[in-house]
Structure formats: C-alpha cells, structure tokens
Amino acid sequence: MQNLVTGKTLLSWLAGDESLGDFGVGPSGDQSISQVDYQYGDLRCVYLYVICLGIYLITTINIYPLLSQVANFPFPTLPEPTALVEAERCLKVLEALDSKGRLTPLGKAMAQYPMSPRHSRMLLTVIQIMQKVKDYSRANTVLAYAVAAAAALSLSNPFLMEFEGNYKDPDGLKQDEKPGSLESEPDLGKEKRMRIKKLKETAKVSRAKFSNPTSDVLTVAYTLQCFELSGKPLEFCNDNTLHFKTMEEMSKLRRQLINLVFNSKLCDSQQDFSWHHGTLEDVECAWRIPSNKCPLQLNEEILGKAICAVWVDRVAKRIKNVSSLSESDRKVHAVQYQACLVKEIVFLGRRSSISKSAPEYLVYTELLHSKRPFIQGATSVKENWLVKYAPSLCSFSAPLSDPNLITTH
Incomplete structure (x- = not known):
C-alpha cells in the first residue's frame, strides 16, 4: 500500500495542495524530492521514481496512462528536455531501463533505495555478483x-x-x-x-x-x-x-x-x-x-566491478605519449588521461589513492574544474569489465581472418 499512498500524495501535490510541501516519490515512502531538487539535483532519481509510480498506477489502478511517459508528466516546473534525455540515457546505461525506456527488474530494485540511481546500482551489482x-x-x-x-x-x-x-x-x-x-x-x-x-x-x-x-x-x-x-x-x-x-x-x-x-x-x-x-x-x-x-x-x-558498472560512462584512458600534449599540460605534475565525455585532457592528481599506480583505464565520479579538469573519485578498472558492463557503449570491429595478425596501437 505504500506505493498507492505515494501516488495519492503526488497527485494531491500536482493538484495544487501547497500544504504538502515536498512530496515523497520513493516507493519506500520516505524520500522527499522538491521542485528545487529535480531542477538542480539528481533528475535521474525523479525520472526513475515517476516511471515506477506510473507503472504502479497503470497496472493497479488503471488510470493516468500518461505517467508512463516521463516527458508528459505534469511537473509544476518542467525540467529542460535535454535534462530528461540525459537522465534517460544514464538510466539505460545503468540498465534500470531497457532500450525502449521500460523499467527493468533491476530498475525496480534500485527505486527501493532513497539515493542516486548510480549508487543503488553499485550496491545491487555487488549483491548480484555474490x-x-x-x-x-x-x-x-x-x-x-x-x-x-x-x-x-x-x-x-x-x-x-x-x-x-x-x-x-x-x-x-x-x-x-x-x-x-x-x-x-x-x-x-x-x-x-x-x-x-x-x-x-x-x-x-x-x-x-x-x-x-x-x-x-x-x-x-x-x-x-x-x-x-x-x-x-x-x-x-x-x-x-x-x-x-x-x-x-x-x-x-x-x-x-x-x-x-x-x-x-x-x-x-x-x-x-x-x-x-x-x-x-x-x-x-x-x-x-x-x-x-x-x-x-x-x-x-x-567492488571494483560494481563501481565500474555504475560509472562506466565516465571512463578515461591514460595518455602514454605525452609529446602530443601542449607545453603547459606537460608541465602539470599529474597523470594525463583522455575521458570519453570530454575532448580536453583530464588529470589524475597526486591526492588520488591510485595516482602511484596510474592504471591504463579508470572510471571517475566527477571532474573538478579549476585551472584544469582534475579527476575525482577514481577507481581502477580492467578492459574486459568495460565490455561486460557497457556493451551498448562499445563498438567492435569485424572478426579477424587470422587472430595471429592482432596488432597493438
């Protein structure tokens, strides 16, 4: 009954009952997300919860079918369309949604946790592996x-x-x-x-x-x-x-x-x-x-595999040929990486726990932009983990006629 109570609370809030203030959108009924939260916070949480609520209302109450489409959800203040697209993209990478945007069993389990979908996915991936x-x-x-x-x-x-x-x-x-x-x-x-x-x-x-x-x-x-x-x-x-x-x-x-x-x-x-x-x-x-x-x-x-599964769209590869860097970048006392989401070179600072090993591949939680972008929250990952946890982000060449002809670049 908790989901139904949440649905009634949300519908009352949408109807203009200002006395409700924030609304509890988590299926557990104890996570509040306000207008400010979904405008400036983690829209992925709202996106995931709205889909969960929409499916519940459609399958159990058989009303408000538009709730299954987040873009049509009657937000009091509509988020930017690009933000919704990015939220959906992230949830698909996390496998909370399938390729058609439908909620997966993993997505339903993630919505049980009042936290960022990335973090709940990490926890559930460990449980899956074990x-x-x-x-x-x-x-x-x-x-x-x-x-x-x-x-x-x-x-x-x-x-x-x-x-x-x-x-x-x-x-x-x-x-x-x-x-x-x-x-x-x-x-x-x-x-x-x-x-x-x-x-x-x-x-x-x-x-x-x-x-x-x-x-x-x-x-x-x-x-x-x-x-x-x-x-x-x-x-x-x-x-x-x-x-x-x-x-x-x-x-x-x-x-x-x-x-x-x-x-x-x-x-x-x-x-x-x-x-x-x-x-x-x-x-x-x-x-x-x-x-x-x-x-x-x-x-x-x-745990490294689980962290990889969560931040696999924020992967970076170490740059070995520093001669191709600008003179100012070569002077920085930090390991240089090329991240998949940005064109500029990013840096792994000396404060990072993995700076001494400087792995070939890593995933990170965020980039801190000062004079140069520095990697924060780095975790070393292996190539085969990237293929396992991000097949939709990988592109593969045609099979070689002779495997012995494999070359490295």
Whole structure:
C-alpha cells in the first residue's frame, strides 16, 4: 500500500495542495524530492521514481496512462528536455531501463533505495555478483563495504582541504583568495605558516593511512569503518583532518542502507537482488572486525566491478605519449588521461589513492574544474569489465581472418 499512498500524495501535490510541501516519490515512502531538487539535483532519481509510480498506477489502478511517459508528466516546473534525455540515457546505461525506456527488474530494485540511481546500482551489482558465489567466507565483509561505499559516494569527500592552496569553496574562491583567510594576510606569521604546514603533513599521512591503491571510493569506505570503530569519533576526525559532520552523516546513511538491504520487499522477479549469505547481524559483525589495513585488499575486485558498472560512462584512458600534449599540460605534475565525455585532457592528481599506480583505464565520479579538469573519485578498472558492463557503449570491429595478425596501437 505504500506505493498507492505515494501516488495519492503526488497527485494531491500536482493538484495544487501547497500544504504538502515536498512530496515523497520513493516507493519506500520516505524520500522527499522538491521542485528545487529535480531542477538542480539528481533528475535521474525523479525520472526513475515517476516511471515506477506510473507503472504502479497503470497496472493497479488503471488510470493516468500518461505517467508512463516521463516527458508528459505534469511537473509544476518542467525540467529542460535535454535534462530528461540525459537522465534517460544514464538510466539505460545503468540498465534500470531497457532500450525502449521500460523499467527493468533491476530498475525496480534500485527505486527501493532513497539515493542516486548510480549508487543503488553499485550496491545491487555487488549483491548480484555474490548471488553466483557459494560458501564464500568473506561475503558479509564484501556487502558491508559495498554499503559503506554507497554511503561514501552519496556525500562529499570527508578529507579536509581548506588549508591547501588549490581548495575552492562552493562560492568558487580559492581559500587563499577569501577575505580574512589565513593565507590572505600579506604578512603571514611564522606560527601560522608552521600550523598550515603541519596540517598539510597530517592530511597527507592520513590519506596514506587509509589509502586503497585501487579506488578512492574504497579509501573513503575504509576510513568510515575506522571512524565507526574508533570509539572517539570527534577526536578521530581531528587527528586525521576529516570533516566530522560529513563522517557522521555517512555513518548514519550506512546504517540506513544496510537496513534497507534486509528489509526491502522484493517481488519474485527481483530475487537476484536479495542477500542470502547471512543476516543483518552477520554483516554488521563483519564490518566491526578491526583491521590495521583495508581488509579488502584480496577482494576489492568485486567492488571494483560494481563501481565500474555504475560509472562506466565516465571512463578515461591514460595518455602514454605525452609529446602530443601542449607545453603547459606537460608541465602539470599529474597523470594525463583522455575521458570519453570530454575532448580536453583530464588529470589524475597526486591526492588520488591510485595516482602511484596510474592504471591504463579508470572510471571517475566527477571532474573538478579549476585551472584544469582534475579527476575525482577514481577507481581502477580492467578492459574486459568495460565490455561486460557497457556493451551498448562499445563498438567492435569485424572478426579477424587470422587472430595471429592482432596488432597493438
């Protein structure tokens, strides 16, 4: 009945009942998305929820068939058509929609989670992969990290950077350009300079301590585990230059998500997305086993595949021939990559956990544009993963008459 209640709430809101304010569009009935959210936030969430609601109303109530077409949905403020097209494209890449725009069983399962479809897809992909694995002793640890990674992806980077020269606040100003900031003073005292230097060194050590050499996302997930096991969360954040409020929200979200994994009501067609390796208590027990290093060093490939499936349309390939770059780009102390979505060269900064290995292929969560575009949230991926999780984005040449004639470029 929760979907029906959601439908009535949405229809009342569309009818002009301003007292309702935001409307709960998630099938779980507890996720609110306002006009501002779908204009400036994640329109993919709204798109997915509207399709879920439309199918429910059509098949159960047999009214409002136009709800099955998001473009015809009576939004109070209509989103840009290009934004709807991009939302649909992304949901097709994530396999929440099929090639004809119809909701898939995976899409229905994704809509159970009040978060970005990318992040729910990552979590469900791990569950899918583990469905095919029998008697795996570390299965619950893998799920615990998948949930932590989904929570980490849903919030900003918790590693503090406001004392570093190229950090930008949301207003677009660098920290040293802000009035009253430490570095805006013409005569910065020796004591302040030493304090900033110490903070930078602490941040560098902190990132190295939690670093996972294959993924920035898994680095934050491990940081979250250490935060929760520390016993003194505020002191832990101060010692490791972490943003306390971000870590606190991340921890709360992790607990909400793990409860959703075990309490979501899935239909028969969605049984591939239910967990059979243990109980909620088993997963929490696995999560709370302390470790001096990331316990997924032998198992992160499962999570790497899931992250690849989610960000496969944001893949980048390392540029080996730097002689073709401009002189200014060659001077940048960062690894150069060519991303599939942009024509310009993008850079993998030294703060990334995978900067030392500089893999041939990686996927990323976003590009941070300062003087040059820098990759954020990088994860190393393999070529065959790209073919597996993004067949619609791959083009294949005709078979060779003689496989021995394969050449590399």
